[in-house]
Amino acid sequence: MKFTGKSKFRELIPQPKSRFLQVRCPECGNVQMIFSHASTLVKCLVCGRVLAYPTGGKARIEARILKTI
Numbered sequence: 001m002k003f004t005g006k007s008k009f010r011e012l013i014p015q016p017k018s019r020f021l022q023v024r025c026p027e028c029g030n031v032q033m034i035f036s037h038a039s040t041l042v043k044c045l046v047c048g049r050v051l052a053y054p055t056g057g058k059a060r061i062e063a064r065i066l067k068t069i
Ligand SMILES: [Zn+2]
Pocket: 025, 026, 027, 028, 029, 030, 044, 045, 046, 047, 048, 049
């Protein structure tokens, strides 16, 4: 039996680990860091708009994600 080429597909799948996200508030444009698995409401520090809702697992992000740290 002979295999040609290597399977690299697994490397493309991001690990579902908790991490920090850099997001931009859609309301005022403020950029701040939020935890991807936030267990409490995360609000914009400037205008108070809710940016992330807790879901019990990964938070529902209501803002544009600029970067994942
Ligand atoms: Zn804001």
